[in-house]
Amino acid sequence: MKSNFLFLFVILIVCLTSCKKDNEDTSSGKAYFGGEIINPNSKTLYIIKSGVTIDTIYINNNNRFSYTFTDFEPGLFGFFDGKEYQNFLIEPNDSLMLRLNTLDFDESLVFTGKGAKENNFLIEMYLLNEKEDDKILGLGQKTAEEFDSIYRLSRDNKLEKLKRFRLKYETTKLFDEISEAIINYEYYAHKELYPLANYKISVLDAFENLPEDFYNYREKIDYNNEALKECSPYLSFLRFHFNNLALQNHFKHSKDSVYDRLDLHYNLDKLKLIDNTVSNEDIKNDLLRYVMSQFVNISKNTEDYDEMLQSFKSKSTNTKDIEMATNFVSSYKKLKPGNKIPIVKLLNKNEKEISIYELIKKPTIIYFWSKNNKNQLISSHKRAKELNVKYPEFHIVAINIDSISYEEQVNVLKHYDVRIENEYRFKTPIQSRETLSVKPILKVIILNKKGEIVNAKANMFNITFEQELLGLLNQ
Known part of the structure; x- marks a missing residue:
């Protein structure tokens, strides 16, 4: 209750500050940026300028954050919560507060304080x-x-x-x-x-x-x-x-x-x-x-x-x-078609290390997901479930790309009510993501039963995807 009172007090001070004339002295080279993020995707918020992360803000247990710009060049900056990105304009002496709900990110975004009306x-x-x-x-x-x-x-x-x-x-x-x-x-x-x-x-x-x-x-x-x-x-x-x-x-x-x-x-x-x-x-x-x-x-x-x-x-x-x-x-x-898929090490539900080759017994579809991309996580698992029914000739494998435990992996999947079978994760996520070029995360790898690459850049949501699967089965 105390933290809520303090937060409301800060908003009141910010709003009073915003009532001052816009042409006040802007020579201080400082500005305030803070707010509340409902249903945050992570505990960190990245401040970005010219495509480079210039600072990292931590979101507290009340889903609030605060940051002070000092000696900065006024202009457009970006903030990124691990999934969504949006710009904001910050100028000297601004006291900018935001409030948003990640379930409806841009539509719910509202600013208060000095600089709010412009944003x-x-x-x-x-x-x-x-x-x-x-x-x-x-x-x-x-x-x-x-x-x-x-x-x-x-x-x-x-x-x-x-x-x-x-x-x-x-x-x-x-x-x-x-x-x-x-x-x-x-x-x-x-x-x-x-x-x-x-x-x-x-x-x-x-x-x-x-x-x-x-x-x-x-x-x-x-x-x-x-x-x-x-x-x-x-x-x-x-x-x-x-x-x-x-x-x-x-x-x-x-x-x-x-x-x-x-x-x-x-x-x-x-x-x-x-x-x-x-x-x-x-x-x-x-x-x-x-x-x-x-x-x-x-x-x-x-x-x-x-x-x-x-x-x-x-x-x-x-x-x-x-x-x-x-x-x-x-x-x-x-990852050229015809090449064998590079060897990467995975962890299964028993925390046992296995090679990706141990999963290839028949034509295989490999897709990837991250806990930081909820929409892709849900849609890819639902699509995989459909494909599993339509194409039982294929082994469909899901690989998590985050540095998380199996328990956390299962909790995420249960939270979104998606399947938890044939789920693995990289033993060395950073190295493995680079080896398999897992970018964008929508990318799907199709392999034949020998572990040879048919398409390392497939998209399971593309209208030609099922034609690729049928083509492989008819070979």
């Missing part, structure tokens, strides 16, 4: 953008003019909402820049996506039939905006934008007219364009890392990996990214 506005824009993203494929069959009209009207409505907000409150230059960018770059991102959602014969045909002024906004793009390097709509736009630029460039020197996102030369063009266009190291490295990881995660053409890696290494200035990509490529080359 609540940004979250409102984020949720509106999220709804629009879900509709874009359904609007892909509209003409370019109809498509643009729909999203331009939406953009204009948001800008009008922002205008009213700025008339009501005294806002900072930084907030104005970020809020306008979130609205505009979301609109631009949709336009970059349109040809890929619309084409009927080829993407080349789709590009050639666009109105001449469709991409007029490209003339005023700032590729190096330091204030926006944490801004999701801005980064998403740049990724889609360079996809299109590289594709249009690729069509000029190739005989292709279709979109093959795994074409080596198209991806090399993309890396080159990013390197030649973007000078901000953080933004450039983020874009290069995204292109490289997407290619290696999806492409089965392991013979293309080395050339992509060499190009990536010559352009990225982030040594950790280069090391990660090098290890990634090395691991995936060992």
